[in-house]
Structures are given as C-alpha cells and as structure tokens.
Amino acid sequence: MRLTLMADQIALAVRDLAVHFEMEQGVVRALEGVSFDLRAGRTLGIVGESGCGKSVTARSILRILDRPGRVVGGSIVLDPGSSGSTDVLALDSNAERMRAIRGGRIGLIFQEPMTALSVHYTVGNQIIEAVRQHSDLSKQAARDRAIELLREVGIPRPELRVDAYPFQLSGGLRQRVGIAMALAGDPDILIADEPTTALDVTTQAQVLDLLRRLQAEKGIALMLITHDMGVIAEMCDDVAVMYLGRIVEYAPVETLFAAPRHPYTRALLRAVPTILAKPRQRLATIGGAVPHPGARPVGCPFHPRCSEVIEGRCTAAVPPPIPPGQAGASCFLEVPG
Ligand SMILES: Nc1ncnc2c1ncn2[C@@H]1O[C@H](COP(=O)(O)OP(=O)(O)OP(=O)(O)O)[C@@H](O)[C@H]1O
Numbered sequence: 001m002r003l004t005l006m007a008d009q010i011a012l013a014v015r016d017l018a019v020h021f022e023m024e025q026g027v028v029r030a031l032e033g034v035s036f037d038l039r040a041g042r043t044l045g046i047v048g049e050s051g052c053g054k055s056v057t058a059r060s061i062l063r064i065l066d067r068p069g070r071v072v073g074g075s076i077v078l079d080p081g082s083s084g085s086t087d088v089l090a091l092d093s094n095a096e097r098m099r100a101i102r103g104g105r106i107g108l109i110f111q112e113p114m115t116a117l118s119v120h121y122t123v124g125n126q127i128i129e130a131v132r133q134h135s136d137l138s139k140q141a142a143r144d145r146a147i148e149l150l151r152e153v154g155i156p157r158p159e160l161r162v163d164a165y166p167f168q169l170s171g172g173l174r175q176r177v178g179i180a181m182a183l184a185g186d187p188d189i190l191i192a193d194e195p196t197t198a199l200d201v202t203t204q205a206q207v208l209d210l211l212r213r214l215q216a217e218k219g220i221a222l223m224l225i226t227h228d229m230g231v232i233a234e235m236c237d238d239v240a241v242m243y244l245g246r247i248v249e250y251a252p253v254e255t256l257f258a259a260p261r262h263p264y265t266r267a268l269l270r271a272v273p274t275i276l277a278k279p280r281q282r283l284a285t286i287g288g289a290v291p292h293p294g295a296r297p298v299g300c301p302f303h304p305r306c307s308e309v310i311e312g313r314c315t316a317a318v319p320p321p322i323p324p325g326q327a328g329a330s331c332f333l334e335v336p337g
C-alpha cells in the first residue's frame with residue numbers, strides 16, 4: 001500500500017516553463033510552456049532531436065542555465081502540495097538553499113563525466129567534498145561513504161580506486177564515478193542528460209542497467225534525457241517528446257510505442273533501426289531539418305516537416321499544449337476542427 005502511495009508522489013512539478021536566450025540577432029525561445037511531473041520511483045524519458053530544449057529544461061531545474069538564458073515564465077516546484085513545497089525559481093541561484101537542493105535533492109549526471117570531475121583531484125577527494133557539502137560527516141566518515149558509493153555504482157576494488165585520478169579510469173568507470181558524484185548528496189531526484197551517449201554500446205548497456213537498479217532500489221524520480229528511442233523503450237515509464245522547445249506528445253511508454261499520436265513521434269519511431277530491417281535497407285529519416293528556435297515557423301512548429309499537415313489550420317495556429325499529468329499530443333489531428 002505504502003509503495004503505491006510513494007510511487008504516486010510527485011517529487012517535482014514543472015509548469016509552463018518558458019526560457020529565452022536574448023541574442024544580438026534576436027530572442028531565441030528555447031522553451032515555450034513546458035509542463036511535466038517527476039514522480040518518486042518512476043522514470044520520465046525526454047526525447048527529441050538536437051536543439052529541442054532537453055538540456056535547457058534540465059539546466060533550468062537546477063538553476064545552472066548558461067547566459068544569456070533566462071527563465072521568463074512558469075514554475076518549478078519541489079514537493080508540490082506538501083507544506084514544505086519550494087518554487088526553485090523563487091530562489092537565488094547562488095542562495096544556500098538552492099545549493100543544498102542542487103546535489104542534495106536533485107543530482108545531475110552529465111553526458112561527459114569530466115564535466116562534473118576535475119583532472120586535478122583524485123575521484124575520492126572529489127566525492128568526499130561532495131558528500132561533505134551535503135552532510136556533516138567527518139573526513140574519515142566521508143571517505144568511507146565515498147568508498148561505499150563507488151562500490152554501489154559497481155566500481156571494482158573501490159578501496160583502491162578511491163585514490164585514482166579520473167584519467168586513470170576508462171570511460172565507463174568515469175561515468176560510474178560521475179553517477180557516484182551525483183549520488184553523493186543522497187538526492188531523491190536524478191536528472192541524467194544523455195548519460196550514455198559518449199560510451200560504446202556494451203558500456204552503455206551496463207551504465208543503463210546501473211541507473212535502472214539505483215532508481216528502483218532508492219525509489220528515485222529519474223528524468224532521463226536521450227535522443228535514442230531504444231533507450232526510452234528500455235528505461236522509461238513515461239515519455240515526453242519534445243520539438244522546438246515544446247512537449248508535443250506525452251504518454252506511458254507502452255502507449256507511445258503502440259499508438260503514437262503525434263506525427264513527429266511517428267516519424268521518430270520510423271527512424272529507429274530495427275533488427276527486422278533488411279540488411280542495407282535505408283533507414284527512414286525525418287524530412288527537412290529542425291528550424292532554429294530563433295526562426296520558429298508560424299503555426300504548429302512541426303508543420304513544415306509534417307506529412308499530415310492540414311493547410312490553413314496547422315499553418316495558422318499553434319495547437320493547444322497537453323494538460324499536465326495527461327497523456328496526449330499537441331496536434332490539430334487530436335483536436336476536432
Ligand atoms: N548557451 C546558449 N546560447 C544561446 N542559445 C542557446 C544556448 N544553449 C541553448 N540555446 C538554445 O536553446 C535551444 C535548446 O538547446 P538545448 O541545449 O536544450 O538542446 P538539446 O535538446 O539538449 O540538444 P542536444 O540533443 O544537441 O543536446 C538550442 O537550439 C539553442 O537555440
């Protein structure tokens with residue numbers, strides 16, 4: 001009973017998030033009205049082509065958006081509905097409370113682990129520092145905790161590896177250290193931004209296994225960013241498909257694969273290679289390129305590439321967003337005309 005309740009608990013609610021980059025050439029609307037929930041014990045996949053706003057979403061949540069990026073609207077609320085709920089957008093990005101949330105409540109795993117690691121310090125010292133930032137453990141206790149974390153992420157002989165420098169480790173082990181770093185503050189939310197893109201296929205599968213195990217054991221709310229539909233199928237409970245700064249489809253993973261509702265999702269799925277494809281058969285690709293967010297088409301942002309475009313409708317207005325918490329597609333094919 002308790003497990004069911006836990007699984008339903010919303011750890012983080014994002015509503016109508018809008019992010020602009022004010023550039024010399026004009027305003028780039030990187031995110032427009034993005035809404036979703038991260039739930040304890042569940043994995044939400046965020047998928048979409050390069051530039052659709054996946055990393056900007058992650059960085060907005062952690063308040064580490066690059067300049068000149070600016071959140072211009074919406075809310076990002078931790079523990080919504082509870083008496084201790086916090087709108088992270090109301091906090092100063094450098095405030096102590098925000099620094100405690102970053103790493104302590106929400107851990108971040110990067111595509112390239114060296115983004116989180118320094119070449120100058122041993123992995124142990126870096127994890128020890130992260131552990132001590134989020135606890136009052138003594139140096140010795142933090143070192144023991146670091147070794148325990150390295151063991152937890154499957155690093156062989158952690159009591160020796162703790163004194164290694166990152167360059168002495170393989171790419172796969174480095175990403176495991178990156179995951180240990182993200183876990184150092186014992187977060188209940190993990191955001192993994194393309195955590196396996198830089199790894200070879202075998203290592204990729206191992207790191208995904210690790211993430212799945214950690215997520216299940218700790219009941220973590222995991223937000224997994226990827227452009228790989230295979231990773232989505234293997235890892236996620238729910239999926240948000242993004243296109244040009246908006247969520248265009250939201251669905252439980254089985255539904256998304258069995259009955260995709262947005263033409264963009266259907267195109268993404270057609271572009272996935274399958275073992276059933278004949279050798280050398282050409283992969284379906286999505287026609288046209290993603291427009292730059294600074295030059296957004298009028299009407300539905302996907303209409304110039306859409307094979308099911310309704311002239312006069314999709315070319316004139318933006319389809320309504322998907323109500324948060326509901327499955328659906330932001331597409332006029334879904335809305336009776
Ligand atoms: N530092 C920046 N300066 C200016 N514009 C930016 C910056 N970072 C992101 N953007 C804009 O925001 C959009 C979304 O970027 P984002 O990094 O979130 O894409 P993404 O979905 O993570 O892509 P990828 O799959 O390549 O990682 C980009 O297309 C770009 O226009």
Ligand SMILES: [Mg+2]
Pocket residue numbers: 054055056193
């Ligand atoms: Mg990215």
